[in-house]
Amino acid sequence: MAKNAKQNAKAAYVWGVTRIALGxxxxxxxxxxxxxxxxxxxxxxxxxxxxxxxxxxxxxGGSPTAGFLQHATKGPFADFFQNLAGNGLVDWLFMLGLLxxxxxxxxxxxxxxxxxxxxxxxxxxxxxxxxxxxxxxxDDHIIYILVLVGLLKVNDEQKYGLGExxxxxxxxxxxxxxx
Numbered sequence: 310m311a312k313n314a315k316q317n318a319k320a321a322y323v324w325g326v327t328r329i330a331l332g333x334x335x336x337x338x339x340x341x342x343x344x345x346x347x348x349x350x351x352x353x354x355x356x357x358x359x360x361x362x363x364x365x366x367x368x369x370g371g372s373p374t375a376g377f378l379q380h381a382t383k384g385p386f387a388d389f390f391q392n393l394a395g396n397g398l399v400d401w402l403f404m405l406g407l408l409x410x411x412x413x414x415x416x417x418x419x420x421x422x423x424x425x426x427x428x429x430x431x432x433x434x435x436x437x438x439x440x441x442x443x444x445x446x447x448d449d450h451i452i453y454i455l456v457l458v459g460l461l462k463v464n465d466e467q468k469y470g471l472g473e474x475x476x477x478x479x480x481x482x483x484x485x486x487x488x
Contacts, residue, residue, distance in 0.1 A: 317466070325417070325468035328460050331453065332414025335427070339407035342366070342373035367404065374403050377437065384439035406430050414460075417470020421488055424461040428454050464488065 341348050345366025365371035378394035381387050393399045406426060413423030431450045435441075441448035464472070472488075481487045 321463065321466040321468045324460060324463045324466070325470060327456060328414050328417060328467060329469060331456055331460075332411045332416075334453075335407050335411030335414065337411075339404060339411060342404065342407070343368055345369065345371065367400070372400050374400050377434070381437040384436075386436050386439065390437040403430075415470075416475075417467050417472035418475040419487055420460065420464045420467070420472065421486055424457045424464075427457045431457070 337348075340346065343366065345363035345368075363369065363371075365376065367373050372395040374393065375395040378390045381390040381394075407430075409419075410423045410427045410430065413419040414427075431454050435448065435450035435454075438448065438450070460467075475481060476488050
């Protein structure tokens with residue numbers, strides 16, 4: 310095996326681990342907003358009691374978008390995003406997006422759609438947070454967008470997932486966008 314082929318094979322494993330790790334970030338955001346486990350969603354109410362939902366959890370009537378979007382007080386799009394905070398449809402779309410993108414990344418299936426919707430979601434979150442707190446241009450949303458684009462580009466070589474089996478299904482052969 311040529312040196313370049315060995316390097317590409319090793320890179321495929323690194324991309325596979327990266328894909329799963331990023332998927333777990335999306336899934337954790339979903340779980341924390343759903344149950345309010347005392348991390349980001351309910352940090353002020355952190356008690357260590359996982360069974361108790363905090364007031365801000367979605368299952369307890371809180372809005373998964375309100376906390377982030379209500380703090381979008383600067384930037385050219387602040388009014389637009391603040392008006393979306395707490396909207397039921399926006400909450401549902403956000404939570405379904407976190408769950409769907411997270412599952413797709415962890416499993417390595419529906420990667421084309423997951424990466425595109427992930428870029429859209431993160432891009433909107435970036436626009437809501439302009440200007441970023443720690444850097445005049447770049448923040449974690451931009452880094453995650455770049456990782457998603459990289460994952461899309463190496464989708465056919467991915468490791469540690471169901472992507473190869475998924476790509477062989479009749480559904481994906483009929484609708485390649487589902488690859």
